[in-house]
Amino acid sequence: MTTLHRTVPADLLALDARDPLAHKRAEFALPQGIVYLDGNSLGALPAHVPARLAHVTQQEWGTQLIRSWTGGADEGRDWMQLPDRVAARIARLIGAQPHEVAVGDSTSVNLFKLLSAALPLRPDRRVILTDAGNFPTDLYVAQGLNALQDGRYELRRVPTAELEAALSDEVAVLLLTEVDYRSGARHDLRAMTAAAHAHGILTVWDLAHSAGAFEVELDAAGADFALGCGYKFLNGGPGAPSFLYVAERHLDSVQVFLSGWMGHADPFEMARDYAPAPGARRFVVGTPGILNLSALDAALEVFDDVDMRQVRAKSLALGRTFTEQMQPLTARFPLELVTPLDEDRRGSQVAYRHPQASDVMRRLIAAGVIGDFRTPDILRFGLTPLYLSHADVWQAVQMIGRVLEEGL
Amino acid sequence: MTTLHRTVPADLLALDARDPLAHKRAEFALPQGIVYLDGNSLGALPAHVPARLAHVTQQEWGTQLIRSWTGGADEGRDWMQLPDRVAARIARLIGAQPHEVAVGDSTSVNLFKLLSAALPLRPDRRVILTDAGNFPTDLYVAQGLNALQDGRYELRRVPTAELEAALSDEVAVLLLTEVDYRSGARHDLRAMTAAAHAHGILTVWDLAHSAGAFEVELDAAGADFALGCGYKFLNGGPGAPSFLYVAERHLDSVQVFLSGWMGHADPFEMARDYAPAPGARRFVVGTPGILNLSALDAALEVFDDVDMRQVRAKSLALGRTFTEQMQPLTARFPLELVTPLDEDRRGSQVAYRHPQASDVMRRLIAAGVIGDFRTPDILRFGLTPLYLSHADVWQAVQMIGRVLEEGL
Structure with a gap:
């Protein structure tokens, strides 16, 4: 990042x-000279992940070969x-049982x-009810x-403000992303789940911008189904495996329609007919991608000593x-x-509209401040408390100012 | 592997x-002291893959971060x-267009x-017609x-020998795995496709034990649909991404029901409605697992200078x-x-029934000859021409003899 000759204010240094x-921050391998405000798109590399991947590749795959599937189970x-x-x-990060x-x-x-x-x-x-601004792939999948x-x-898509009024006994499933990928606005997961349940509606929560960003309490909120992303705030690497959640009370009654051998009750029995494994394991389908999965496993170690309430407090402060x-x-x-200023209504990002947002972001990235442009006019800045400081945020804002001052 | 004090016959050394x-063989990082006859379950590690993965992890993910999604496109x-x-x-390995x-x-x-x-x-x-002995996950998915x-x-499951007689105008799709995962018997893909077409039936070929094992000529055979595995004969690593094939003549008429943003015509447009990308790309769904995908990409370089006819000839010789x-x-x-002795009717493995197959394989693996047990009584030995020699095969058979002689 281009050097800025002003110094970080003392109150921010004190924070x-x-x-x-x-x-x-020392647990992440961040490059020099940039401020990374895109951990809500691709989380930074935890520094110990390359060694784990080298071990998985050279020892588990290269040397142990096929024996790694079952060897070392104990x-x-x-x-x-x-x-x-x-x-x-x-599970620990989203308030669920394993x-x-x-x-x-x-x-x-x-x-x-x-x-x-x-x-x-x-x-x-x-009726599948969803937010008109939900992440497109969620809509495509429903379609x-x-x-x-x-x-x-x-697929009934209504503006956020009209969602509650749209809850009715026509609706089978309410499909919502807790934190909007553009604005960073956050639904009240617990209240919305309760409101849905009052109409007999089941909830499917997309936690893409929630898991690893703040405390999520799925069991306590009475959520039905949820899913989320391994490569944003969980730092699992590009295209990391996703997770899904099914409340215990639904586990015995749900059917798996994407049924593969890895979710079978006894995979190596090679039975003619599908029989689901106990618990959510039945939703594992084909052979898992072990390299990506191992990277995610290692990346999650970063959270072992982390109190998610501290993460949330710092996210809000940032x-x-x-x-x-x-x-x-x-x-x-x-x-x-x-982004709503109300702290209960925001996730872990800040977003601004600007008529030349695409150009502004291109120039910011060239200057070492990496955020995201989201169509049509959104500048999006992800706040990842595990590897960002107030000084970083200050630096980024200085550079935004310089880019805007210099014109486009 | 325990040392064997007999020497490899001269005719095999000559081969x-x-x-x-x-x-x-030098392009693979095989461990010392074993004979690996399970490359049809998990292909061996190509020696250059760890360096590629280290680069992807440390440079592309760690340093370039989010910029790697679009950077370097040219x-x-x-x-x-x-x-x-x-x-x-x-595509080159399966006789298809990219x-x-x-x-x-x-x-x-x-x-x-x-x-x-x-x-x-x-x-x-x-009717979905399939082989009663098809790989279970194929049946589960259809179910x-x-x-x-x-x-x-x-889902009509008939014995292999009755498949041709079961072709009729009731059948929508013939779903077959070209090479049986237990016996190693190989269907005649071209003839069976033609026979199916004569009844107006579409074919879906599972090439799990075909791709990378011998020449596959999907376009020339007039195949309709096919799919296969990245981690067997293609050596892409544990849980490597799979591939699928759709004949060009079907590309405009098929609908994608697992529709995600990565198969959208314009992913970053974030359009409200799904519109498929041109060609087979529409079948890419969510964000791809870049670590596994990069390992597969690197592993496939092994095939760059390989003539698949030579691979087939060596497989048959082994x-x-x-x-x-x-x-x-x-x-x-x-x-x-x-396994059929008829060379036109076999894939790239040899399998034997033995009443104590599970125990025999357990002891073989302990002695350094790694094959597979397949329920209920199959000893399966994969033949991977890129990293096996006739001397390896001879060593393995010596050890099989010793294990059987010593009793169980």
């Missing part, structure tokens, strides 16, 4: 000096149970599994599933610093904050 | 000396197009995509898809050596060869 998570080193071990790590979580496949594929499993639990209802079932469902430092710029330039 | 693929280094580049490599191939997800998930895409092309037919569509289809060397043992022990 960093008191930061109980400051030591976590010590928790076999590949067969690796999805379950990663599920247990994630047998309610399955890990593998992409978020899109996992949504397909969950939607197809949830809808038959409300056989007389035909594809519906087409496969002869269009029997209606957000305050960001929006406060941006205030003078919003007065001078056509910037519109689209 | 190895004349082997045009002998130099390929030089073919961006992650967005990585699935297409891997597809092009595989735009007919998509890479990603597991074999199970890919079969779901293909079956769901194929069946609507024969809307008046209700799951059928359940999702209210059981409108019949099979001859194996069965000939085993002959004296089949006379003394309860071993039954279940």
Whole structure:
């Protein structure tokens, strides 16, 4: 990043000096000279992951070969149970029991599994209700599933503000992403789940921008189904396996329609007919991608000594610093904050509208401040408390100011 | 492997000396002291893969971070197009055009995509015909898809010998694995496709034990749909992404029901409605697992200078050596060869029935000869011409003899 000849304000340095998570930054291999505000798109590399991957590749694959599938099971080193071990790590971060979580496949594929499993639990209802601004792939998956079932469902997309009014006994499933990928606005997962349940509606929560960003309490909130992303705030690497959650009370009644041998009750029996494994493991389908899964497993170790309440507190503090430092710029330039200032209603990112957002972000990235442009006009800045400081945020805002001042 | 004090017969050493693929073994990082006859379950590690993975992890993920998704596109280094580049490599090995191939997800998930895409092309037919001995996950996937569509289809499982007689105008799709995972028997893909077409039946070929093992000529055979495995003969690593094939003539008429943003015509447009990308790319669903995909990409470089006809010739020669060397043992022990001796009817493995197959294999593996047990009584030995010699096969047979002689 181009050197800036102003110095970080003392109050921000003081915040960093008191930061109980400051030591976590050393656990990440961040490049010099950039401020990385895109950990909500691709989390940074935990420094110990390359060694784990080298071991998996050279020892487990290269030397142990096929024996790694079942060898070392007693010590928790076999590949067969690796999805379950990663599920247990994630369960702790989302307020779930390990047998309610399955890990593998992409978020899109996992949504397909969950939607197809949830809808038959409300056989007389035909509406899938969602936020009009939901992440597109969630809508595409619902469209594809519906087409496969002869269009029997209606995908009803309503603006966020009208969601509660749209809850009714026509609705089978409420499909929401807890934190909006553009604005960073956060639904009240617990209240919305309760409101849905009051109409007999099942909830499917996409936690792509939640897991690893703040405390998630699925069991306590009475959530039905959820899924999320391994490569954003969980830092599992590009295309890391996704996770899904099925509340214990649904586990015995849901059917798996993407049924593969790795979710079979006895995979090596090679039985003619499918019989689901106990718990959420039945939602593991084909052979898991062990390299990506091992990277995610290692990456999750970063959270072992982390209190998610501290993560949330720091995320909010970083957000305050960001929006406060941006205030003078919003007065001078056509910037519109689209992230709610209300702390209960925001996730772990800050976003602004700007008419030339694409160009602004291109220049910011060239100058070493890496955020994201989201169509049509959103500048998005992810706040990852494990490896960002208030000084980083200040630096980034200085550079945003310089880019805007220099014109486009 | 325990040292054996007999020496390899001169005729086998002569075969190895004349082997045009002998130099390929040095491209694999095989451990000392074992004979690896399980490359049809998990291919061995190509020696250059760890360096590629280290680069992907430390440079592309760690340093370039989110920029790797689109950066370097002009030089073919961006992650967005990585699935297409891997597809092009595989296309060459299966006799397809690059735009007919998509890479990603597991074999199970890919079969779901293909079956769901194929069946609507024969809307008046209700039978999915398959081999009773097909790999279980293929059956489970068909069962799951059928359940999702209210059981409108019949999964008709008939013995191999009755397949041709079972072709009729009731059948929508013929779903076959070209090489049986237990016996190693090989269907005649071209003849069976033609026979199916004569009844208006579409074919879905599982090439799990074909791709990388011998020449596959999908376009020339007039195949409709196919899929296969990245981690067997293609050596892409544990849980490597799978590939699928859709014949060009079907590409415009098939619908994608597992529709995700990575198969969208314009992923970053974030459009509200799904619109498929051109060609087979539409079958890429969610964000691809870049670590596994990069390992597969690197592993496929091994094939760059390989003539698949030489691979096939050596595979058949290794099979001859194996069965000939085993002959004296089949006379003394309860071993039954279940792989056809007819070279047109075998894949790249040799399998024997033995009443204590599980125990025999356990002891063989302990002694350094790694094959596979397949329920209920199959000893399976994969023949991978790129890293096996006739001397290896001879060593393995010596050890099989010793294990059988010592009793169980």
